[in-house]
Amino acid sequence: MADLFSPLRLGELELPNRIWMAPLTRCRTEIGHVPGDLMAEYYSQRASAGLIVSEATMAMEGHSAFWHEPGIYNDAQIEGWRLTTEAVHQAGGRIVLQIWHGGRACHPLLNGGRQPVGPSPLAITGDEVRTPEGKKPYVTPRELSDQELPLIVEGFRLAARHALRAGFDGVEIHGANGYLLDSFLRDGSNQRQGHYGGSLENRSRLLMEVLEAVSQETPLMGLRLSPLNSYNAMRDSDPIGLISWLAEQLNAVPLAYLHLMRADLLGQQLGDVLTPARERFKGVLVANLGYGAKEANAAIQSGAVDAVAFGRPFIANPDLPARFQANAPLSTADPTTFYSAGPTGYIDYPRLNG
Template sequence: MTNSDNQDQPGLFSPLRLGALTLPHRVVMAPLTRNRAGPGFVPRAMNVAYYRQRASAGLIISEATQVTPEGLGYPDTPGIHSPEQVAGWRRVTDAVHAAGGRMYLQLWHVGRISHPSLQPEGKAPVAPSAIRPEGEAMTYDGPRPFETPRALDAGEIPDVIAQYRRGAENARAAGFDGVEVHNANGYLLDQFLRDGSNRRTDAYGGSVDNRMRLPLEVLEAVLGVWPADRVGIRLSPSGTMNDMRDSDPRTTFGSMIRALDEYDLAYLHLMEPMESDRRHGSPAIPTREFRPLYHGNLLVNAEYDGPGAQAAIADGHADAVAFGRSFLANPDLPERLRRGAALNEPDPATFYGGDERGYIDYPALAEAAAV
């Protein structure tokens, strides 16, 4: 579906045909890592409650979910590679659907942004090239410096693609409405795409076309499981998170977006440049520069408020807006934005890990009014 297929001058609360789904409005819940999965990286009861509370989103995109044990990069993030994880996610999707919502699973492999202490048998994390990122891994023993990853052999790459395929299959078994391929924020597929982290000299490195190869092969594997109208993909053209850089991001991401335009996906999800990216020397390319290259649904994300989201949709820059921290702290965010009501302030101390506090205890409007 092209942007021109929507009604003239749609607004934030206009319905949207997003691939196979019809969203009642365009306020999307962005993927938010919260580090609260249970033993075995299995979603548990408070995860069910958290997502059910936010079922009024036009679409929920789940927190990033590792497709393999080797894809783990942070404590207590959920997986989608075991029967127990599938069953845990099924409880989440059943609750969201019972509340009238829609939900995609974000498929994830962190690549070099891990640590041997998080890896099976304490092995080195994998990456396109053996380049140690600057910064620290978050481990069960606290922050520890990143270590040099192991470059994947060409013969191992089919196994990586198969891990994403199995993750996509498991997402279907878990009852999701679709999947989003995580190709952003300095994780494995983003590492292959950008020349700051990919120094390979084989078919998966060098030219832009070669660096795009693994992301597109993964996408095609996922499309062998899900129809294109139930698949999205996320990119961060200006992102510097996890020590990422590219010598020519306009060409790299312009080429990738042109290639994605051929797949007729449910959507392309683009991260806007953030202040932290600018501080780290990003060229800070606004997502509107890429709008002419992509004729399907475009979701944008990062630092939007209600008026900014309305403006982005009204001028055709985007078809929907994904909200992160504001959805974290406001389970009924769409209704608050519709009314122009005050928003709960998020508590950064409870963003990552912990119990129900700062997770499922943020009040909805009716609850706040009763206090």
């Protein structure tokens, strides 16, 4: 019977455990969205994870949603990320790059005045975005034309190619949390007509085209989805129907794993998305959101999921697998430093043995 500490085969990778590090935006890049030595230290400290999934990384220039998040669209960023991949590999770890397009969550003040884009001209409401001029309301995105969407697909394809050049073991497509691909998937944000709107098949078309293109560039491809998550003002009229249909379709592409947020961060949409995903998707299923070691272990032992990704616990506990193994107490992450600059609250959390 498998448990948290059992190895897991993922494509050509042999993972030593099933305790994954979830993608965590930390806003610590240098000028030009270039990763540096600080980020390399942060990730290498957490190399004992079964797999590290990097923070969301811009596939294309001009689509920043977090100010100091990383990119993978130019040579300086590729070389900057190489510092991280080499450090992680030297520490015995494995790491994939999460590639991403911020979509309507981007802001003109972060992108030289450029208006954000989305499936429909519907702005994110009820929240604000951090900018160099302080927090600002989100703006209404420009609706992408069907003719522009091949450029998005190409942007993801090139990002995957660049990730391999930077030394990553593979990529994860970010199809969650209200960013571009997720905003096409869900009917609360996608109200367009034509080939990319309306039916489930049409709303999923852009994602499936991205997956097909990216699969040609990398030996290992994962996908993150969040059908229930209402973050970034997201809704869907039938999230269970969405994941049930999509999980079946994903068997047609060479997907190494499906990384599924099991719940809504804000608690507004309820439902069970793991069960229909497990019933229909034939690959490795990874769950995320709110797990402790005991519940995660039980989920793996029961066969409900194959691995569990941990977010905040990995921020404050760089040696999380060792702490789980020893049943040791966990340090608590300081949310005031989640998106700040510098090493504080980033690389200074203590290890179990000092």
